[in-house]
Structure formats: structure tokens, C-alpha cells
Amino acid sequence: ERHLPRVLIRSHDERRATASESLLRRTVLDVPIPARRAWIDLEPGVLVASPGQVWPAERGDPRRLPAFAPGLQASAPTWLPPAPDIQGHPVVTVVLAIPGADGTATGVAAVEIDAGWMTEQLLVPEVWRSQADVRGRLLDAEGRVVLSTTDEPTGVVVDDPALTAAIAERRSGQTLSGGRRILHHRLASNGWWSIVDAPLDTPLGE
Numbered sequence: 001e002r003h004l005p006r007v008l009i010r011s012h013d014e015r016r017a018t019a020s021e022s023l024l025r026r027t028v029l030d031v032p033i034p035a036r037r038a039w040i041d042l043e044p045g046v047l048v049a050s051p052g053q054v055w056p057a058e059r060g061d062p063r064r065l066p067a068f069a070p071g072l073q074a075s076a077p078t079w080l081p082p083a084p085d086i087q088g089h090p091v092v093t094v095v096l097a098i099p100g101a102d103g104t105a106t107g108v109a110a111v112e113i114d115a116g117w118m119t120e121q122l123l124v125p126e127v128w129r130s131q132a133d134v135r136g137r138l139l140d141a142e143g144r145v146v147l148s149t150t151d152e153p154t155g156v157v158v159d160d161p162a163l164t165a166a167i168a169e170r171r172s173g174q175t176l177s178g179g180r181r182i183l184h185h186r187l188a189s190n191g192w193w194s195i196v197d198a199p200l201d202t203p204l205g206e
Helices: 003-010 014-018 021-030 068-072 115-122 161-168
Strands: 035-042 047-051 078-084 090-099 105-114 135-139 145-148 173-177 180-186 193-199
Touching (some): 068 078, 068 105, 105 115, 115 145, 161 173
Antiparallel strands (some): 078 090, 090 105, 135 145, 135 193, 180 193
């Protein structure tokens, strides 16, 4: 339990990991960090929740969250698509099953990452954020939309033969399609894809 707040603070700044409690609280409340909360919940209902963006951590019951059931099956850290947290805020959750003495999962450990923060800070490189016609997307391993800077709905499979082929071949790089430059990179941590596409004449930066 004492370790979890440090994990959340490290998601903002490694140097804050040894800070005082008051400084940790100011860091969480005054400086945006990607993690909203971390929680551990066992099937009998024992819960440890540590705050990230949410302070203090609301206990609630993570067993009712969409992340709990797949978390029981997660033998390795598994990233889940956006879903509401206890407060109804969209989060991307990383889950891992907690094994019991016989190897059967007895609970779930999870970190919830603010989906809005990911969309604003990660999907488009900073040098292109001022360009109106640049789109950033995060796709899962099957090419379904997880997050997008446009109004693309979550779960839709991308409809671009060139990009679909690159995903099928697990090929990171650059693809030209329909007068646009598509940069696609496979993330080693979870098999998802970071996709940025822009018109061919879009300058790098202002």
C-alpha cells in the first residue's frame, strides 16, 4: 500500500518519489500527471486505492468496473481500451492478475491513465500540434481505434488498405496514402500502434 503512491508520483517525475507528503499532494493536485489512481482489489473485497489526479482516492468498488473481469485473466500487464472509472471519467487501464497460492487469480492490480491526457499529450508530436489537418490515433493490436484526436469512435477498425497492411506485417515506418503521410509505430510494451497522419506538404513545426 505504501508503494502505490510512489508509483503514481513517478509517472509525473522520478525526482518526486522521495518528496514529503505535502509536496506529493501539491504535485498531484497542481501539476497534471497521467495516472488518475492505482488500485488493488481482491475478489473478497479487500481494496487498496492510491490517488493520482483524484485526491483523495475514492474507494468505490473496482470489481464493478469493466477492467476487473479481464484483469483476472491478465497474466502479464494488459492495456484495456477507454472505459469509465469510478467517477465516470474515461481512462485507459493497465491491469494484472494477482495470483493466489494455487496460481488462480484472486484479484487485480491496476493503474488508470487519463484518456484525455493521453489524447492531448501523446497522440501528435509537439512540432505538429499547431497544424489543423494533422490527426493522431492510438490503435490496438488488431487495428481498432483506442484513442483519436478526431471524433472517430472507439473500436472502429481503420479503413485504409496501406495502413492495414503495415499493421498486419507489424511494420513500423511511413506509408503514403491518399495524399497523406502516415507515420505508424508499433509499441513494444503492448502491441498497440501510434499513428500520425498529415498532408504531404505539412511542415515539421511552425
